[in-house]
Amino acid sequence: MTLAMFVTFIMHILLGLPLFLTLILTAVVGFFFLDINMVGRMLPQQFFGGINVFSLMAIPLFILAGNLMNSAGLTQRLMTLARTLVGHWRGGLGYVNVVSSVFFAGINGSAVADTSALGSLLVPAMKKEGYSVPYAAGLTAGSSLIGPIIPPSIFMILYASLTNTSVGALFLAGIIPGLILGCGFMMMNWIYARRAGLAASGEKPTLARVLSASWGAFPALLAPVIIVGGIVLGVVTPTESGALTVLYVVVIGLMTGQLSLGRFWSALVETARLTSAIFLIMAASAAISWLLSYAQVPKSFVAMLEPFIDQPILVLLMLSGITFVTGMFMEEVSALMLLTPIFVPVAMAAGIDPVHLGVVITLNITIALITPPMGACVFVAAAVSKIEITELFKTIWPFVLLALSVLLLLILFPGLTLWLPNILGGYS
Numbered sequence: 001m002t003l004a005m006f007v008t009f010i011m012h013i014l015l016g017l018p019l020f021l022t023l024i025l026t027a028v029v030g031f032f033f034l035d036i037n038m039v040g041r042m043l044p045q046q047f048f049g050g051i052n053v054f055s056l057m058a059i060p061l062f063i064l065a066g067n068l069m070n071s072a073g074l075t076q077r078l079m080t081l082a083r084t085l086v087g088h089w090r091g092g093l094g095y096v097n098v099v100s101s102v103f104f105a106g107i108n109g110s111a112v113a114d115t116s117a118l119g120s121l122l123v124p125a126m127k128k129e130g131y132s133v134p135y136a137a138g139l140t141a142g143s144s145l146i147g148p149i150i151p152p153s154i155f156m157i158l159y160a161s162l163t164n165t166s167v168g169a170l171f172l173a174g175i176i177p178g179l180i181l182g183c184g185f186m187m188m189n190w191i192y193a194r195r196a197g198l199a200a201s202g203e204k205p206t207l208a209r210v211l212s213a214s215w216g217a218f219p220a221l222l223a224p225v226i227i228v229g230g231i232v233l234g235v236v237t238p239t240e241s242g243a244l245t246v247l248y249v250v251v252i253g254l255m256t257g258q259l260s261l262g263r264f265w266s267a268l269v270e271t272a273r274l275t276s277a278i279f280l281i282m283a284a285s286a287a288i289s290w291l292l293s294y295a296q297v298p299k300s301f302v303a304m305l306e307p308f309i310d311q312p313i314l315v316l317l318m319l320s321g322i323t324f325v326t327g328m329f330m331e332e333v334s335a336l337m338l339l340t341p342i343f344v345p346v347a348m349a350a351g352i353d354p355v356h357l358g359v360v361i362t363l364n365i366t367i368a369l370i371t372p373p374m375g376a377c378v379f380v381a382a383a384v385s386k387i388e389i390t391e392l393f394k395t396i397w398p399f400v401l402l403a404l405s406v407l408l409l410l411i412l413f414p415g416l417t418l419w420l421p422n423i424l425g426g427y428s
Helices: 002-015 019-049 054-071 074-086 092-105 111-128 133-146 154-163 167-195 207-232 238-256 261-294 297-304 312-329 332-349 354-370 376-385 389-395 397-412 415-424
Strands: none
Touching (some): 002 019, 002 261, 019 261, 054 154, 054 238, 074 092, 074 111, 074 207, 092 111, 092 133, 111 133, 111 354, 133 167, 133 376, 133 389, 133 397, 154 167, 154 354, 167 207, 167 354, 207 238, 261 332, 297 332, 312 332, 312 397, 354 376, 354 397, 354 415, 389 397, 397 415
């Protein structure tokens, strides 16, 4: 059954069918081998059951909050603050690119959205300052990986819904890895700026300028505090936190006069478009996950890795390798939905903390956004930079290797992910 499902999936992907249709057809093939009479009963049940989860309502709300931030001009204020803080350094715009990604990460949790927003503004400016366009586009795509790691994170919410793991603990666990990733890209930019002979531009900012930029960006900087703080303190659920953040952004947008009715409607339409795509894939993936569980694939996977079960680091390395290869050829949400139910029993048997596993899988799935041949962020970066996708794929590998190095660091040192949840969230 599983072999027939795999062949069906690959065949329809190669034919160019939309992913959710491919997943549904793959599920139908699975039911044909299991019991074709179950299609009419179990397929709709699993399809709708996969998205009929209250915590998943947080996803469209966080996406809407991010879109409203863009519409209200708050993301531009974050970029102004980043430029004020690090724009005067040698290779300053590269640092601005990374720092802006860190700021943006606390708003929408979408790497693709960050690539689009930052790339259209910063890549042309970086080109004028002497950066090569492939490097500027690669840095934009690479630093956007910070988005799904620093909370809020769509991938972490999905993982939490599949494993009953604390969203608050996952959000806290992603902060340090996200900052490490940002520092890594800043070090890469430091090396590039010196090799390329880039000069420093602008004067060192005065305290007054820093305070002015910080005050302007304060409403946007407060949003992540509301999101993470409310969840960790137990004041609100992730869904309620998303709704509260949307309300907060709307109020700020109306107070500043930058959120018009037209911009609000555009944000709603974009949110509906992106959410519908994500939820269709999640629903179709849920049916396949049920089939794999019914066929006892997770149990067989645990048995296959049983000889290594007393070596958690080795198990994590093997799971990461499978995730990395899968992510290269499969859309990230569907990969997360399909792999998580299979991986979790193995991880639990090996004594791996579910929060640690969640961050490792999230980063691994996120890295797939910049790996050939299906890296979505690379396609977006190439489009906004007006360069050939093949040229960018050739130059993206140093950014992939840096992200993989951070992933290896997290696997070897679980404390990097678990320290904050233990200290601030009381997680154990």
